[in-house]
Amino acid sequence: MNKKELSIDDIMCMEQRYRAAFINSLGGFKSVALVGTRSAGGQTNLAIFNSLFHLGANPPLFGFVVRPDSVERHTLANILETGQFTVNHIRPDFYRQAHQTSARYGADASEFEAVGLTELYRNGWQAPFVAESEVQIAGELVRRVDIAENGAIILVCKILFVSVPETCLQPDGYIDLEAAGTVTCSGLDSYHTTNRLARLSYAKPDIDPIEIAVTNGG
Amino acid sequence: MNKKELSIDDIMCMEQRYRAAFINSLGGFKSVALVGTRSAGGQTNLAIFNSLFHLGANPPLFGFVVRPDSVERHTLANILETGQFTVNHIRPDFYRQAHQTSARYGADASEFEAVGLTELYRNGWQAPFVAESEVQIAGELVRRVDIAENGAIILVCKILFVSVPETCLQPDGYIDLEAAGTVTCSGLDSYHTTNRLARLSYAKPDIDPIEIAVTNGG
Numbered sequence: 315m316n317k318k319e320l321s322i323d324d325i326m327c328m329e330q331r332y333r334a335a336f337i338n339s340l341g342g343f344k345s346v347a348l349v350g351t352r353s354a355g356g357q358t359n360l361a362i363f364n365s366l367f368h369l370g371a372n373p374p375l376f377g378f379v380v381r382p383d384s385v386e387r388h389t390l391a392n393i394l395e396t397g398q399f400t401v402n403h404i405r406p407d408f409y410r411q412a413h414q415t416s417a418r419y420g421a422d423a424s425e426f427e428a429v430g431l432t433e434l435y436r437n438g439w440q441a442p443f444v445a446e447s448e449v450q451i452a453g454e455l456v457r458r459v460d461i462a463e464n465g466a467i468i469l470v471c472k473i474l475f476v477s478v479p480e481t482c483l484q485p486d487g488y489i490d491l492e493a494a495g496t497v498t499c500s501g502l503d504s505y506h507t508t509n510r511l512a513r514l515s516y517a518k519p520d521i522d523p524i525e526i527a528v529t530n531g532g
Numbered sequence: 533m534n535k536k537e538l539s540i541d542d543i544m545c546m547e548q549r550y551r552a553a554f555i556n557s558l559g560g561f562k563s564v565a566l567v568g569t570r571s572a573g574g575q576t577n578l579a580i581f582n583s584l585f586h587l588g589a590n591p592p593l594f595g596f597v598v599r600p601d602s603v604e605r606h607t608l609a610n611i612l613e614t615g616q617f618t619v620n621h622i623r624p625d626f627y628r629q630a631h632q633t634s635a636r637y638g639a640d641a642s643e644f645e646a647v648g649l650t651e652l653y654r655n656g657w658q659a660p661f662v663a664e665s666e667v668q669i670a671g672e673l674v675r676r677v678d679i680a681e682n683g684a685i686i687l688v689c690k691i692l693f694v695s696v697p698e699t700c701l702q703p704d705g706y707i708d709l710e711a712a713g714t715v716t717c718s719g720l721d722s723y724h725t726t727n728r729l730a731r732l733s734y735a736k737p738d739i740d741p742i743e744i745a746v747t748n749g750g
Contacts, residue, residue: 343716479533487553
C-alpha cells in the first residue's frame, strides 16, 4: 500500500478534531467497556471507556485513563468519592446504547435510563453492573497517577469480583470473549466484532508455536 | 448464558498460569503491536506488547506497560538507554512471527532475525521499524511511572513520526485499521481479525447517533 508519512510537526498542525481521530486510531484495536458508578448520594452514572489496560495478574490489577475536563468527569468524581466501580463488556446488541453514554448528560441524569440499559446490583456492591453485559467486573480504586503533560489521570485499579459466561471459560483460564460477544473499537467511534485467527502456544526459541484449540463449554 | 462468578479470594487461589490467562482475558480485546528498539551498542530487539493505550492527542501521547523481570527487559533497557523505539501494527500474514518474538532469546540475539521479520530504518531514527508492518510509529520516552503494587512500569511516550497506508486515512483523520489489516488480541495468546459494525457519530443527548461511512481511498 502507498504510505502517507507524517512528522510531529504535521501532527501538531492538524485541526484539533482531525488530530483526535487520527491519534486515537494509532493505538490499534482497543478494549472498550462501560464503567458503572454511583455517587455517595445515590446518583448512578455509566460511561464508555476505551483505555483499559492490563497491569498484572497477581494481584489482579488494571488501569484506565480519565480526562477530568471531559464527559468522564462524573465517573471520576464517583470513583474518587466511593472507590467503587464496575466494568462491563459491550455486545453487538447494545453497542449503540453504549456509544450514546458518551453524550453530555447532566450530573442529575443517569445514563442507564437515558440510553436504555439496566442497573444490576449484587453482592452488596454499591456500583451498578450493566445487566445486559455478559462479562462483568467489580473494580476498586488503588490509586491515581496524574499525567502532568496533559492533565490526564491513570486510575490504577484492583479486580474484586468477576462474572463470566460458564461456557466461555476455557480449561486453562482463558476466556473466549469472541463467544461472549465482546466487541472491540478503533479510533473514537468505530465498533467491531472479531474472528479468531488462532490461539498460539507459549513461545520458545527455535520451536514454532502450535495452535491451542478453543472449545465450547470450557 | 449461565454465569460463573468469582470473588477476589477465588482469583487469588487460582494456579499462577491459570490466573494469568484469566486476568489477561478480562480487559477485552486489546491493542497488539511489535516494539522495535536498538541498544547504544547496535543490538536490535523486537518484542510484542498488548498493553498500549491512548493518553492524549495534544501532544500525541500513549502509554504501555513493561515488566522488568520478563522477556520484555531488553526492550525496557534499550528504551531507557536511547529513549527511542518504534511501534508496528501486526497483520494476519505475520502474526505467528510476531507471537514468536515473545520467546526468551538471549541478549545477543535479534528477534528480527530469529523470527524472520525485516528491519527498516528511516529519517535517521535509530530504532528499527518492521518493514512488513503497514502502520508504523516512532515513539520517544517521556517518562516512566513505577507501579509499586507489582513492579510493573508504565512508559509514557510521545509520537514523533507516523507512516500509514494512504487509502486507509479517512477525510476526518480516522484510520481504517481494518483495511490496513491490523489484528487485535485477547488474553495472552489469541489473535483476531475484525469486522466493523459501524462508525457512530459524536453522541449528543436525546439524538440517536448516525453511521459514518468508511470509504476506500480516504
